[in-house]
Amino acid sequence: MKRFENKLAVVTGGNSGIGYATAKELIREGATVLITGRRKDAIEAAATELGAIAFVADQSILEDIENLAEYVRNQYGTVDILFINAGIVGDMGPIEFTKVENFDNVMNINFRGAYFTLQKFIPVLNDGASVVMLSSIVASMHNSNSSVYQASKAALNSISKTAANELAARKIRVNMVSPGPTETEVMNKMGLNKETLTQIRADLTNKIPLKKMGSAENVAKMVVYLSSEAASFITGSEFVLDGGLTL
Numbered sequence: 356m357k358r359f360e361n362k363l364a365v366v367t368g369g370n371s372g373i374g375y376a377t378a379k380e381l382i383r384e385g386a387t388v389l390i391t392g393r394r395k396d397a398i399e400a401a402a403t404e405l406g407a408i409a410f411v412a413d414q415s416i417l418e419d420i421e422n423l424a425e426y427v428r429n430q431y432g433t434v435d436i437l438f439i440n441a442g443i444v445g446d447m448g449p450i451e452f453t454k455v456e457n458f459d460n461v462m463n464i465n466f467r468g469a470y471f472t473l474q475k476f477i478p479v480l481n482d483g484a485s486v487v488m489l490s491s492i493v494a495s496m497h498n499s500n501s502s503v504y505q506a507s508k509a510a511l512n513s514i515s516k517t518a519a520n521e522l523a524a525r526k527i528r529v530n531m532v533s534p535g536p537t538e539t540e541v542m543n544k545m546g547l548n549k550e551t552l553t554q555i556r557a558d559l560t561n562k563i564p565l566k567k568m569g570s571a572e573n574v575a576k577m578v579v580y581l582s583s584e585a586a587s588f589i590t591g592s593e594f595v596l597d598g599g600l601t602l
């Protein structure tokens with residue numbers, strides 16, 4: 356018997372990167388998985404490749420979150436694993452020049468969207484369910500030029516710990532996974548040219564004690580572990596996967 360047979364998992368932002376790799380791993384272990392994304396074509400293509408259920412939803416839009424929770428409740432009843440993963444980095448730059456549009460976009464997806472996804476799913480979660488929030492090592496870093504992204508993940512960690520406390524009575528566990536630099540599409544979406552991206556990747560790799568970037572599969576395996584029976588005594592904890600970068 357596979358570990359997640361007869362379990363339903365919902366993965367936000369499942370058409371690429373860490374969300375896609377986690378959906379793949381959960382399906383391999385027997386789960387039924389629903390993935391969300393904003394782009395209909397991308398989410399449907401990913402769902403077909405994975406053998407997942409596609410649902411088009413922008414996690415920053417409250418109505419989309421409500422429709423998603425309602426759909427899951429009507430079709431499947433309850434959820435065993437909720438992986439709140441959808442996120443963006445947004446524009447880089449000093450606080451002095453941060454545009455309101457960028458502030459709102461990053462906070463609306465990474466924090467407000469995650470908060471209300473959690474809220475709307477609380478009544479749909481099974482007692483004993485697992486919630487995993489995809490945070491980042493930057494949640495506890497204060498690098499220049501990344502104030503909004505860093506703050507969005509710090510806020511995410513704060514509510515995750517509060518949620519772990521509030522939901523413990525129902526044996527629902529809430530944990531955070533914080534990757535360091537991980538090979539996914541996220542950096543390609545920052546609007547930087549190819550040379551700059553290559554330089555950033557080389558600089559990061561050089562700074563990481565293990566001298567490599569992480570993979571989406573590394574993160575997926577941690578999410579799957581936290582969602583499993585083996586992690587039944589773990590809640591409100593943050594797991595860092597960064598090759599030693601923050602040592």
Ligand SMILES: NC(=O)c1ccc[n+]([C@@H]2O[C@H](COP(=O)([O-])OP(=O)(O)OC[C@H]3O[C@@H](n4cnc5c(N)ncnc54)[C@H](OP(=O)(O)O)[C@@H]3O)[C@@H](O)[C@H]2O)c1
Pocket residue numbers: 367368369370371372373374391392393394397412413414415440441442443444464468489490491492533534535536537538539540541542544
């Ligand atoms: N890669 C890293 O180095 C790294 C490190 C630390 C933390 N993280 C975090 O890991 C998470 C996943 O990122 P990734 O690296 O796997 O990047 P990715 O490949 O760009 O995947 C992000 C996923 O989120 C989706 N998404 C973004 N905004 C959304 C929205 N408003 N509603 C629904 N879906 C949305 C994307 O879909 P679309 O393509 O349609 O937008 C995509 O499926 C993010 O929260 C990110 O902050 C990444």
